[in-house]
Amino acid sequence: MAVAVNVYRGDAVESSHQGHIAVVDVKGRLLYAYGDPYRLTFARSAMKPFQAIPVVETGTADRFHFEPADLSLCCASHSGEERHRSRALSILNRAGLGEETLVCGTHVPRDSDSYKQLIREGRELTPIYSNCSGKHAGMVATASHMGEQVETYHLLDHPVQQRIMDAVADMTCYPQENIYTGVDGCGVPVHRIPLANMAWGYARLASPGCMDNPLRQQAVRRIAEAMVAFPEMVGGNERYCTDLMRAFKGRIIGKSGAEGVYCIGDRDLGWGIALKIEDGGARAAYAVMSEVLRQLGIGNGGPLDDLKPYANPVIRTMRGEMAGRIQAEFVLDKIESTQLSRSTH
Amino acid sequence: MAVAVNVYRGDAVESSHQGHIAVVDVKGRLLYAYGDPYRLTFARSAMKPFQAIPVVETGTADRFHFEPADLSLCCASHSGEERHRSRALSILNRAGLGEETLVCGTHVPRDSDSYKQLIREGRELTPIYSNCSGKHAGMVATASHMGEQVETYHLLDHPVQQRIMDAVADMTCYPQENIYTGVDGCGVPVHRIPLANMAWGYARLASPGCMDNPLRQQAVRRIAEAMVAFPEMVGGNERYCTDLMRAFKGRIIGKSGAEGVYCIGDRDLGWGIALKIEDGGARAAYAVMSEVLRQLGIGNGGPLDDLKPYANPVIRTMRGEMAGRIQAEFVLDKIESTQLSRSTH
Numbered sequence: 001m002a003v004a005v006n007v008y009r010g011d012a013v014e015s016s017h018q019g020h021i022a023v024v025d026v027k028g029r030l031l032y033a034y035g036d037p038y039r040l041t042f043a044r045s046a047m048k049p050f051q052a053i054p055v056v057e058t059g060t061a062d063r064f065h066f067e068p069a070d071l072s073l074c075c076a077s078h079s080g081e082e083r084h085r086s087r088a089l090s091i092l093n094r095a096g097l098g099e100e101t102l103v104c105g106t107h108v109p110r111d112s113d114s115y116k117q118l119i120r121e122g123r124e125l126t127p128i129y130s131n132c133s134g135k136h137a138g139m140v141a142t143a144s145h146m147g148e149q150v151e152t153y154h155l156l157d158h159p160v161q162q163r164i165m166d167a168v169a170d171m172t173c174y175p176q177e178n179i180y181t182g183v184d185g186c187g188v189p190v191h192r193i194p195l196a197n198m199a200w201g202y203a204r205l206a207s208p209g210c211m212d213n214p215l216r217q218q219a220v221r222r223i224a225e226a227m228v229a230f231p232e233m234v235g236g237n238e239r240y241c242t243d244l245m246r247a248f249k250g251r252i253i254g255k256s257g258a259e260g261v262y263c264i265g266d267r268d269l270g271w272g273i274a275l276k277i278e279d280g281g282a283r284a285a286y287a288v289m290s291e292v293l294r295q296l297g298i299g300n301g302g303p304l305d306d307l308k309p310y311a312n313p314v315i316r317t318m319r320g321e322m323a324g325r326i327q328a329e330f331v332l333d334k335i336e337s338t339q340l341s342r343s344t345h
Numbered sequence: 346m347a348v349a350v351n352v353y354r355g356d357a358v359e360s361s362h363q364g365h366i367a368v369v370d371v372k373g374r375l376l377y378a379y380g381d382p383y384r385l386t387f388a389r390s391a392m393k394p395f396q397a398i399p400v401v402e403t404g405t406a407d408r409f410h411f412e413p414a415d416l417s418l419c420c421a422s423h424s425g426e427e428r429h430r431s432r433a434l435s436i437l438n439r440a441g442l443g444e445e446t447l448v449c450g451t452h453v454p455r456d457s458d459s460y461k462q463l464i465r466e467g468r469e470l471t472p473i474y475s476n477c478s479g480k481h482a483g484m485v486a487t488a489s490h491m492g493e494q495v496e497t498y499h500l501l502d503h504p505v506q507q508r509i510m511d512a513v514a515d516m517t518c519y520p521q522e523n524i525y526t527g528v529d530g531c532g533v534p535v536h537r538i539p540l541a542n543m544a545w546g547y548a549r550l551a552s553p554g555c556m557d558n559p560l561r562q563q564a565v566r567r568i569a570e571a572m573v574a575f576p577e578m579v580g581g582n583e584r585y586c587t588d589l590m591r592a593f594k595g596r597i598i599g600k601s602g603a604e605g606v607y608c609i610g611d612r613d614l615g616w617g618i619a620l621k622i623e624d625g626g627a628r629a630a631y632a633v634m635s636e637v638l639r640q641l642g643i644g645n646g647g648p649l650d651d652l653k654p655y656a657n658p659v660i661r662t663m664r665g666e667m668a669g670r671i672q673a674e675f676v677l678d679k680i681e682s683t684q685l686s687r688s689t690h
Contacts, residue, residue, distance in 0.1 A: 007604075007625060010527035012537055014387050015604050015625035018363075042359050105663025119464040130663060182355035183668040192357055259352075259360050279624035280352060280360035318450025318475060323528045 002035035002330070004277070005284040009315065009324040017260075018278035019288050021332065023296065024199035026207045026270040028173060028340040032296070032332040038194045041276045042182060043168075044257030046198060047191055048075040048135055049205055049223050050171045054163035055138040056219035060145040064094040071226035072233035073134035077256060079236030080109025080129045087233070088133040095141035102127040102136045103154045104186035111236060132186040134233070139188070154188045156181060161189050168193070170216070172201035173342045185258065195274045196340055198263055202272030206253060206265030224267070227253050240286045240310050247303035254289075256282070262289045266298060283326060286310040291328035347380035347675070349622070350629040354660065354669040362605075363623035364633050366677065368641065369544035371552045371615040373518060373685040377641070377677040383539045386621045387527060388513075389602030391543060392536055393420040393480055394550055394568050395516045399508040400483040401564035405490040409439040416571035417578035418479035422601060424581030425454025425474045432578070433478040440486035447472040447481045448499045449531035456581060477531040479578070484533070499533045501526060506534050513538070515561070517546035518687045530603065540619045541685055543608055547617030551598060551610030569612070572598050585631045585655050592648035599634075601627075607634045611643060628671060631655040636673035 004019025020035035030037060052074040055061050061071060070091055078084040092099060106125040108115055118125065127133055143153045143160050153160045169176035174197040184190040193201075204210055208221040227234055231245035234255065244254040244264075253265040260277025262285045273292055277284045290311030293299055304311065315324035349364025365380035375382060397419040400406050406416060415436055423429040437444060451470040453460055463470065472478055488498040488505050498505045514521035519542040529535040538546075549555055553566040572579055576590035579600065589599040589609075598610040605622025607630045618637055622629045635656030638644050649656065660669035 009387055009535065010525070012385070012387070012525055012527065014527075015623060017624050040357070042354055042357070103664065105665075107663055116464050119461050120467070122465070180355070180357055182357065182359070183662060183666065185662050185668065187662045187664055187666065190354065278360060279362050279626050281624050281626065317528060317530050317532045318452055319448065319532055320450075321528065321532065323530065 004034065004288050004328060004330045006327050006329050007315070007324065008327060014324065017281050017284040019275060019284065019330065020195055020278065021273070021275045021288070021292060022196040022199040023271060023273050023292070023332070024196055024203050024340065026203040026210045028200050028342055030196055030335045030338040030340060031271065033335055034330050034332050035278070037196045039276055040180075040192050041195050041198065041261065041274075042190050042192050042257075042259065043198050043263075044184060044190055044259060044261050045077045045132070046255050046257035046261050046263040046274070047168055048077070048255060049227065049253070050168045050201065051135060051164045052138055052223050053167040053171075053216070053219050054160070055142050056222055057215055058142050058146055058163070060138070060142040063145050064091065064141055066091070068226040069230040069233050071223055072230035074138035075223065075227055075255065076134045076234045077131040077241075078134060078233065079111040079239060080114050080131065081111045081236050082114065084134065084233065084236065085114075085128045088128050088137045091134070091137040091141055095137075095144050097140055097144060097150065099126055099128050101140045101150055102130070102133060104130040104132045104136045106130050110239075130186060136186065136188075156189045165189070165191070168201075171204055171220075172197040173204075173340065195276055198274035199272035200340060202253070202263045202265035202274065203270055204272070206267045206272065207270040210270075224253055224265070227255075243310070244307060247306040248299060249303075252299075256285065258282075260285050262286070264289065264293075269298070283313065284328075287313060287326050287328040288330075291330070292332065295332050349379065349633050349673060349675045351672050351674050352660070352669065353672060359669065362626050362629040364620060364629065364675065365540055365623065366618070366620045366633070366637060367541040367544040368616060368618050368637070368677070369541055369548050369685065371548040371555045373545050373687055375541055375680045375683040375685060376616065378680055379675050379677050380623070382541045384621055385525075385537050386540050386543065386606065386619075387535050387537050387602075387604065388543050388608075389529060389535055389604060389606050390422045390477070391600050391602035391606050391608040391619070392513055393422070393600060394572065394598070395513045395546065396480060396509045397483055397568050398512040398516075398561070398564050399505070400487050401567055402560055403487055403491055403508070405483070405487040408490050409436065409486055411436070413571040414575040414578050416568055417575035419483035420568065420572055420600065421479045421579045422476040422586075423479060423578065424456040424584060425459050425476065426456045426581050427459065429479065429578065429581065430459075430473045433473050433482045436479070436482040436486060440482075440489050442485055442489060442495065444471055444473050446485045446495055447475070447478060449475040449477045449481045451475050455584075475531060481531065481533075501534045510534070510536070513546075516549055516565075517542040518549075518685065540621055543619035544617035545685060547598065547608045547610035547619065548615055549617070551612040551617065552615040555615075569598055569610070572600075588655070589652060592651040593644060594648075597644075601630065603627075605630050607631070609634065609638075614643070628658065629673075632658060632671050632673040633675075636675070637677065640677050
C-alpha cells in the first residue's frame with residue numbers, strides 16, 4: 001500500500017490517499033517512480049493536448065483562423081467563465097456551427113458567479129458551460145472542415161476519434177491495439193494507458209524536437225506554446241493548471257484529468273511526469289504533484305513558492321477557521337535506467 | 346490493502362477505495378470485520394444521535410415542546426430543504442433565539458432548488474441552510490435552557506460540549522480520556538473513536554434496554570424512535586439515510602458522517618455496524634453498507650431491493666448515458682467471539 005497523502009484533522013490522520021507516480025524522460029527512460037508506475041490508467045482530460053493535435057494537423061485551426069488562445073481552450077477543462085464560453089462559441093461560429101452540435105452535455109460550472117448570473121437571468125445550463133466545450137468545439141470544427149458527418153463525431157469509429165486515437169498512441173508510444181477505451185463524462189472516448197506512457201507522452205509534448213514527423217512536430221509545438229502562453233484558457237481563476245503554468249513562465253505544461261490524474265511536461269529537462277490517485281480523489285493530486293516537483297528540484301525557491309496553497313492545502317471550517325491540512329508524505333524511488341519499450345506504428 | 350469498492354469505467358477498473366468495517370453486538374462482541382475494525386476514526390456526523398442526547402436529558406426538548414420531527418432534525422445532515430430550514434428556525438424561535446446565534450457557518454445546500462430560489466430572490470446563504478443547522482439549534486437551545494452562555498456553546502470546555510463528550514463516551518463504551526477531538530466543518534468538536542466502538546454505540550442506540558441509567562435509556566429510545574419515524578428530517582429527498590430508514594420501516598437507524606463514514610443500528614438484531622472509507626470517499630460508503638447488509642442477510646428480498654441505486658451506483662455521462670459503475674467487492678470476515686473492553690466511568 002503506497003500512501004501518498006495524509007489528510008489531517010487537528011494532529012490526527014482522518015483519511016489517506018494512495019498514489020502512483022511515473023517520471024520519464026524524452027527517450028522513454030523511467031527515472032523516478034512511486035507506487036505502480038505502470039498502472040493502467042484512464043488518462044481522462046490529461047489527453048486533451050493530444051486530442052487537439054488533429055485540430056492543427058488537419059488544417060482546421062488555420063482554416064478557421066484559430067488564435068493560440070483558441071488552441072489552448074481546446075486543451076482545457078475550463079471553469080466556464082465568460083472568457084471561456086465566448087471563445088468556445090466563437091470557434092463554433094467560425095466553423096459555421098451552433099452550440100447544439102456539441103454532445104458534451106452540461107454541468108454546473110466551477111465559476112459560481114457565472115452560474116449565479118445564469119440563475120438570476122432565468123436561463124438554463126447549456127453545453128458551452130461544460131468544462132470540455134473547448135475540446136468539443138475543436139472536434140466538431142475538425143469534422144466540419146474535413147467534410148465528415150458532424151452529428152457522430154463522438155463515436156470511436158468516427159475519423160475524428162480515430163485520428164485522436166492515432167495521436168494518443170503515437171505521443172505515448174503505446175500500441176493502439178493495447179489501448180482500452182471507455183466513455184468520458186463528456187461522451188467521447190477515453191484512453192487507458194500505463195502511467196509511465198502518459199509521462200512519456202508529456203515528455204514528448206515538452207520536447208517536440210524528438211519527433212521524426214515534421215508535421216506532428218510542428219503541431220505539438222504549436223499546442224504546447226498555446227497552453228503556456230494562455231494558461232488562463234486551460235483552467236481559469238484559482239485553478240492549479242493555470243497557476244502552475246503561470247508560475248513556471250513557459251517551462252511547465254500541466255493538465256489535470258478526472259479521478260485524480262495529473263500530467264506535467266518539463267520543457268527544460270524534457271521530462272514527463274504522470275500521477276494517479278488510486279481512489280480518484282482530486283484533492284490529493286495537486287499536493288502530490290507539488291511534492292514531486294519539490295523532490296526533483298523543479299522550481300524550488302521560485303515558482304513553487306507561488307504554488308504553496310496547492311502544495312499544502314488547508315482544511316477549513318465553514319467559517320474559514322483552520323481545522324486540518326492535506327499533506328503529501330512519500331519519497332520517490334530513483335530508478336536505475338529502465339527503458340520503456342517503444343511501440344512501432 | 347483492503348479494497349472494498351472498485352469503480353469501473355466500461356469493463357475496466359478506473360479507481361478503487363479501501364474500506365474498514367466493524368459489526369458489533371449490544372454486548373460489545375465483534376462479530377464481523379473487514380480491513381481494520383479498530384481504526385481510530387473521526388465519527389463526524391455519525392455521532393449526531395449521541396450529540397442529541399443532552400437535548401432530551403436536560404429537559405430542553407420538553408421545555409421547548411420538541412416534536413419527534415424536531416429531535417430527528419437535531420440528528421440530521423439535512424439537504425437544506427424548506428421543511429428543514431423552517432423547522433430549525435422554529436426550534437430557535439421556541440428557544441427565544443435567532444439564527445445569528447448559530448456558529449455552523451453555511452454552504453451551498455444539497456437541495457439545488459432551494460439554492461436556485463435563493464439566488465433568484467437575490468438573498469445570501471445563511472447558517473440555517475447548513476446541513477448541521479438542526480444539530481446546532483439543539484445545542485443553543487440546550488445552552489439557553491440551562492442558563493449557560495450561548496455565544497460559546499461550540500467550544501470543547503462549554504457544558505454543552507462536555508455533556509456531549511460524556512454521552513459519546515458512554516454510548517461507544519470508550520474512555521473519555523482516550524477520545525481525541527478535532528474541529529468539525531461546522532465548528533464544533535468531533536470525536537475520534539475506534540470503528541468497533543462506533544458500531545457498539547449504534548448497537549446500544551438500537552437497543553436502549555441494555556442501559557442501566559433509566560434517564561439515558563429513555564432519552565436514547567426517544568431519539569431512535571424520532572429518527573425512524575421522521576427519516577426525511579435526517580437527510581431529505583433522494584438521500585441514503587432517509588431512504589434506508591424508510592425502506593426498513595423502523596428496523597434500521599442509519600446515519601452518515603463526512604469523509605466516508607456510515608453507521609447503522611439494527612433494532613431487530615441489536616447489532617451496530619460502522620464503516621470508514623480510508624480515503625474519505627463518500628461515493629463508496631453507501632455501496633459498502635448495502636453490501637454489508639446483503640452479506641449479513643439484513644433486508645434481503647425486501648428493503649434492500651428498494652435501495653439498489655445506492656448498492657450499485659451507475660456512473661453516467663453528462664447526458665445520462667451509462668459510462669461505468671461503482672461495485673462493492675469484499676467479503677466480511679466472521680470473527681470468533683472477540684469481546685471489546687468496556688470502559689468504566
